[in-house]
Amino acid sequence: MKIYDFLIIGAGSAGCNMAYFLHKENKSVAVVDREEIAGGASGAAGAFLSPLPGKTNLYNSLVNDALEYCLDFYQNLLPSAVDKKGVLRVANGNFDEDKLSQNSMTCKYFSTEKLHDISKNFMNIDGYFYENAAVIEPVQICHKLTKGCDFYKIDVQELHFKDGLYMIENIKAKNIILAQGVSSSLVKIPYMQIAPIFGLRIDVKTTTEVPFNIHKSISVSTNKQDGTLSIGATHERHDTAKMECITTCDKCAFYANSDEIQTQTLLKQAEELIKLEDLEVVKTYKGARATIKSYFPVIGKVIDYESSLKKHPCIKNGTKIPHGMLEYFPNIHVINALGSRGFVYGPYLAKILTQNIVYNKPIPKEISTEKLFYKMARKN
Numbered sequence: 001m002k003i004y005d006f007l008i009i010g011a012g013s014a015g016c017n018m019a020y021f022l023h024k025e026n027k028s029v030a031v032v033d034r035e036e037i038a039g040g041a042s043g044a045a046g047a048f049l050s051p052l053p054g055k056t057n058l059y060n061s062l063v064n065d066a067l068e069y070c071l072d073f074y075q076n077l078l079p080s081a082v083d084k085k086g087v088l089r090v091a092n093g094n095f096d097e098d099k100l101s102q103n104s105m106t107c108k109y110f111s112t113e114k115l116h117d118i119s120k121n122f123m124n125i126d127g128y129f130y131e132n133a134a135v136i137e138p139v140q141i142c143h144k145l146t147k148g149c150d151f152y153k154i155d156v157q158e159l160h161f162k163d164g165l166y167m168i169e170n171i172k173a174k175n176i177i178l179a180q181g182v183s184s185s186l187v188k189i190p191y192m193q194i195a196p197i198f199g200l201r202i203d204v205k206t207t208t209e210v211p212f213n214i215h216k217s218i219s220v221s222t223n224k225q226d227g228t229l230s231i232g233a234t235h236e237r238h239d240t241a242k243m244e245c246i247t248t249c250d251k252c253a254f255y256a257n258s259d260e261i262q263t264q265t266l267l268k269q270a271e272e273l274i275k276l277e278d279l280e281v282v283k284t285y286k287g288a289r290a291t292i293k294s295y296f297p298v299i300g301k302v303i304d305y306e307s308s309l310k311k312h313p314c315i316k317n318g319t320k321i322p323h324g325m326l327e328y329f330p331n332i333h334v335i336n337a338l339g340s341r342g343f344v345y346g347p348y349l350a351k352i353l354t355q356n357i358v359y360n361k362p363i364p365k366e367i368s369t370e371k372l373f374y375k376m377a378r379k380n
Contacts, residue, residue, distance in 0.1 A: 012042030015179030041287030046232025
């Protein structure tokens with residue numbers, strides 16, 4: 001029986017990027033998922049790679065650093081799956097004119113007249129154009145990322161650890177990477193409260209030439225290399241709904257029989273931005289993206305919350321314990337809460353976590369498991 005260095009549970013953007021970077025470090029890697037590679041939310045993602053405007057802060061700095069890295073990464077990995085033509089950001093309730101125009105990122109204002117010069121199909125809108133943006137083909141990317149790794153279609157329900165090894169069916173591994181997205185965690189991580197956010201993507205064919213991505217409350221992609229374009233949106237957050245994700249969104253009773261209404265709503269919003277002529281809906285995708293309240297992603301070693309507090313009760317009073325003295329689940333790391341920016345964050349976070357595991361390089365505080373652990377400990 002083969003013993004892998006790493007077993008990654010979850011074959012979405014997070015898991016596949018981890019597989020890529022660990023394999024590059026000459027580690028033997030197996031990836032398992034209850035669906036196929038990119039068979040869940042990542043495969044359903046619009047996979048828009050877009051900047052986050054606004055005054056510089058920790059969050060948009062993380063997003064934009066990750067964006068800069070991932071654009072070069074994907075173009076080197078699989079250029080045929082990348083369409084990099086920029087994005088037009090149109091003001092809405094979350095991003096008004098001031099936020100779009102007064103930021104540290106380079107952009108150009110496109111008036112209604114200028115947009116009409118570019119294409120008569122633009123509606124009476126204006127916006128700010130950012131060159132550093134793209135759309136990718138998520139399934140192709142994920143398959144390329146896992147080349148050289150072994151994939152097993154298994155619905156993992158529990159972990160078994162014995163004699164320094166984890167065993168799942170006939171697979172043995174020295175280390176586990178949890179990249180499960182919205183699925184219930186296989187170990188207790190009470191400080192990482194995942195809330196699913198429902199996303200919808202429609203692939204369409206149209207005779208309209210869309211020169212670049214457009215984003216308002218929804219996103220419309222440029223015409224892709226396969227002849228389609230994608231229309232996508234994040235619609236519903238389940239903060240108040242007690243849900244356990246045991247399948248993909250297209251099979252979930254929560255969204256049963258709602259395809260037609262959702263599709264028509266999304267198409268109507270797209271038509272408010274640009275007229276799509278001779279429109280044909282090719283396929284509809286649904287997916288639940290994993291996020292936490294702060295919207296920051298989370299990576300790092302998985303801390304055993306109860307054991308750590310039992311060993312160091314002073315933590316509840318705000319005392320910080322040296323990193324190595326906390327209690328951890330043996331050889332388990334996590335990468336999760338990538339939200340609607342899964343393919344922006346994926347390569348950037350996977351590289352950071354891989355360097356932490358292999359070379360003990362520190363993880364930035366704002367995305368570490370330790371930050372969430374201490375926050376919950378003090379709160380309780």
